[in-house]
Amino acid sequence: MNIPPADHPVPFGGAVDGRAARWQSHREERRRELVKSARRAVHILGSDASMEEIAAAAGTSKSVFYRYFGDKAGLQQAVGEAVLSQMQRRMQEAVESAQSPREGLFAMVSAYLQMAGASPNVYAFVTKYSPGEAAEAGADIATAGALGHFFEAVRDMIARPMRSHLGAGKEAVIGYWPTAAIGLVRNAGEQWLATPESPAKPDQETMARQITAWLCVGIAPQMETKDLR
Incomplete structure (x- = not known):
């Protein structure tokens, strides 16, 4: 039986027959599996894991990842879309259950810190850029694509x-x-994530409440008038 290659295109303007539809569904499912495998690999190996290391952890070859994602930046984008979609759903649920605007802000900040803190390696992976990309785009991946939309x-x-x-x-x-x-929120949160564990480092809830307080009332309550003279 002749099976089309993984990147076999559906004819433009033509009807999608049953076999093509099944193959497209198979390709999409395979892509989702690779994204999950890459996410697990990065969680363990770290945000600097190479395509070869990620592929090995996924039990396949890096050529398969290149076929589905083009390059490492494409893989970052795909993993980012999956992670951030989940994060956005969590934040939306938090907002909908809040009883006041301030409570809603606290719920969103908490959800963001929880999701990012669950795997700092994965968060760093989807918010960093590949070598040379910043020079070409004038910005890193964190300001565009999945994270920008998020x-x-x-x-x-x-x-x-x-x-x-x-x-x-x-x-x-x-x-x-x-x-x-x-x-x-993002800059304070990322600095918190990067801070080594110590007694001086606030826990997730304390940090979320502090950020929320900064958003709502600033730092004025912590400053004396004489300090401004």
């Missing part, structure tokens, strides 16, 4: 309750603050 969605999740809570006439705040908030 933070855009989070920004919108923050803006919606703010809009209903603050009412009309606050578009200047609603337009800028969510974007600034995302920057604070």
